[in-house]
Amino acid sequence: MGFRINTNVAALNAKANSDLNAKALDNSLARLSSGLRINSAADDASGMAIADSLRTQANTLGQAISNGNDALGMLQTADKAMDEQLKILDTIKTKATQAAQDGQSLKTRTMLQADINRLMEELDNIANTTSFNGKQLLSGSFINQEFQIGASSNQSVKASIGATQSSKIGLSRFETGDAVKSSGLVGLTIKNYNGIDDFRFRDVKISYSVGTGLGALAEEINKFADKTGVRATADVRTISGGTIVAGHTGDDFAINDVKIGKVDFKDGDENGSLVAAINAVKDTTGVEASVDQGGRLVLTSREGRGIKIEGEVIGVALARENYGRLSLVKNDGRDILLSGTGLSSTGFGTGQFISQGSVSLRESKGQIGKDMADAMGFGTARKENIVTIALEDYISTMLGTELSTALGTTAVGVWSAITWTAVKGGYSGQLSKMLQDVMGFSSATVFQVTGAIASLGAAYLISAGSGFSAGSGMSQFAKMREGGISVFNNGFNVKDETSGVTTLKGAMAVMDIAETAIANLDQIRADIGSVQNQITATINNITVTQVNVKAAESQIRDVDFASESANYSKANILAQSGAYAMAQANASQQNVLRLLQ
Numbered sequence: 038m039g040f041r042i043n044t045n046v047a048a049l050n051a052k053a054n055s056d057l058n059a060k061a062l063d064n065s066l067a068r069l070s071s072g073l074r075i076n077s078a079a080d081d082a083s084g085m086a087i088a089d090s091l092r093t094q095a096n097t098l099g100q101a102i103s104n105g106n107d108a109l110g111m112l113q114t115a116d117k118a119m120d121e122q123l124k125i126l127d128t129i130k131t132k133a134t135q136a137a138q139d140g141q142s143l144k145t146r147t148m149l150q151a152d153i154n155r156l157m158e159e160l161d162n163i164a165n166t167t168s169f170n171g172k173q174l175l176s177g178s179f180i181n182q183e184f185q186i187g188a189s190s191n192q193s194v195k196a197s198i199g200a201t202q203s204s205k206i207g208l209s210r211f212e213t214g215d216a217v218k219s220s221g222l223v224g225l226t227i228k229n230y231n232g233i234d235d236f237r238f239r240d241v242k243i244s245y246s247v248g249t250g251l252g253a254l255a256e257e258i259n260k261f262a263d264k265t266g267v268r269a270t271a272d273v274r275t276i277s278g279g280t281i282v283a284g285h286t287g288d289d290f291a292i293n294d295v296k297i298g299k300v301d302f303k304d305g306d307e308n309g310s311l312v313a314a315i316n317a318v319k320d321t322t323g324v325e326a327s328v329d330q331g332g333r334l335v336l337t338s339r340e341g342r343g344i345k346i347e348g349e350v351i352g353v354a355l356a357r358e359n360y361g362r363l364s365l366v367k368n369d370g371r372d373i374l375l376s377g378t379g380l381s382s383t384g385f386g387t388g389q390f391i392s393q394g395s396v397s398l399r400e401s402k403g404q405i406g407k408d409m410a411d412a413m414g415f416g417t418a419r420k421e422n423i424v425t426i427a428l429e430d431y432i433s434t435m436l437g438t439e440l441s442t443a444l445g446t447t448a449v450g451v452w453s454a455i456t457w458t459a460v461k462g463g464y465s466g467q468l469s470k471m472l473q474d475v476m477g478f479s480s481a482t483v484f485q486v487t488g489a490i491a492s493l494g495a496a497y498l499i500s501a502g503s504g505f506s507a508g509s510g511m512s513q514f515a516k517m518r519e520g521g522i523s524v525f526n527n528g529f530n531v532k533d534e535t536s537g538v539t540t541l542k543g544a545m546a547v548m549d550i551a552e553t554a555i556a557n558l559d560q561i562r563a564d565i566g567s568v569q570n571q572i573t574a575t576i577n578n579i580t581v582t583q584v585n586v587k588a589a590e591s592q593i594r595d596v597d598f599a600s601e602s603a604n605y606s607k608a609n610i611l612a613q614s615g616a617y618a619m620a621q622a623n624a625s626q627q628n629v630l631r632l633l634q
Contacts, residue, residue: 252341
């Protein structure tokens with residue numbers, strides 16, 4: 038090539054290469070100093086877009102992990118609070134169990150109830166004050182709450198915490214059937230016990246023989262309580278109508294086919310002769326006798342079989358046949374649906390009076406209405422209308438002529454030996470017709486003289502088919518007096534009751550309700566535990582996802598220092614060699630001067 042001065046092509050080439058090397062050196066230094074392969078969009082436009090998307094996803098997943106941990110904190114707060122509530126319920130059930138035995142007096146039971154009331158106040162206090170960041174957790178408002186735990190919208194977990202106040206938990210269903218007055222064979226079925234299926238029990242005979250009766254039916258039901266959720270109790274008691282009046286039983290007097298024979302007894306069975314005679318064979322009859330505070334005779338079937346009385350009893354008004362009442366309880370508060378054969382022998386048949394209702398934990402203190410009390414099994418008798426006529430005041434005047442005609446006598450004292458059969462057969466129609474105008478009774482009534490008129494001075498009018506003998510009012514009567522006639526309506530032998538553990542029945546009911554409340558809280562805690570496990574698994578998953586996303590972003594955005602340091606060394610050497618080359622290119626022009634010398 039020739040020698041040129043105006044254009045030093047070699048120097049220009051050296052400069053151009055030096056500029057490229059300098060730029061590569063600058064980029065390499067930028068990457069090494071920032072640790073990023075992409076410092077501007079020009080470094081890798083598509084790579085930058087992908088890396089930015091991955092960075093956003095990773096950051097969002099990080100916040101989702103924080104959200105999940107916040108959710109865990111809320112649920113763990115609620116879980117620990119309910120753990121304390123469960124300890125309170127355990128104590129309540131323990132105290133109810135302590136009260137459920139007749140060794141306790143009213144005073145000690147009242148003290149136990151006071152403790153239970155305080156415990157329930159604290160249970161409600163926990164429910165109403167437990168919060169997280171000002172948000173109530175156990176009051177019932179924490180329903181269908183969402184926690185975002187994904188990188189995109191609507192990727193969330195929902196959680197609900199049921200209300201744990203005493204008014205919202207422990208809802209138990211109590212049902213008590215009508216008083217059973219006839220024997221029979223029962224084939225009982227609980228329908229939809231789990232919401233879908235029916236449960237059929239084996240047939241049980243309702244009678245007064247050993248191994249039968251409502252007690253045997255209750256035992257059969259309780260065998261499968263863990264499956265059906267229904268438990269049963271049988272209360273078979275025959276209570277005399279009014280106090281015991283001095284009298285005697287006949288030679289044919291028998292209970293459950295066991296002959297007891299003639300027994301003379303005093304007012305209120307003062308010398309205990311009647312009770313002693315009945316209890317002498319209680320192991321055979323299964324029936325135990327006692328006298329209550331009102332002077333009434335109480336016959337109790339210990340095994341839950343029926344009580345059948347035969348023979349003459351003068352001075353005590355007793356139901357001739359009584360198979361008791363069956364009470365059912367279910368822990369979920371739902372109605373207990375029964376079907377099957379022979380339901381009338383359970384007290385749950387068509388047309389029979391069934392007491393039923395549901396009670397929460399809070400309602401286990403305070404006052405229970407008589408209807409609910411009957412559903413819980415406080416009562417023992419079914420509703421019957423009974424009329425007592427004072428013979429000495431009434432028969433000799435208004436009814437004297439009619440009775441004389443029917444019975445063939447005019448002297449009151451002669452009627453001391455009038456029997457049920459004689460009166461029922463000879464006089465029930467006439468007496469019913471007369472009383473209908475006065476008392477509003479239908480003609481389906483019968484008339485009975487229960488003992489010696491001189492000592493007792495009373496007769497009884499009873500609804501036909503009632504199964505009660507004279508004066509079987511059991512206990513609680515509403516009394517009306519009109520012209521010598523007294524009307525008694527036992528109204529199922531129930532009244533408003535003090536709830537809680539102040540009575541034996543109440544204590545047992547509180548045990549059932551507390552058990553239901555424990556089951557309710559356990560269910561709520563189990564639901565919370567499931568959500569906690571779900572959130573924990575989600576956090577673990579998105580943590581791994583976040584790591585992988587960050588790794589992918591790093592692969593694109595971050596610099597490989599080993600590779601880049603090699604690039605830097607190369608660019609640095611090239612920069613130095615380029616400067617040397619440029620100097621040599623400039624020096625090569627000095628050769629022109631030699632031509633001019």
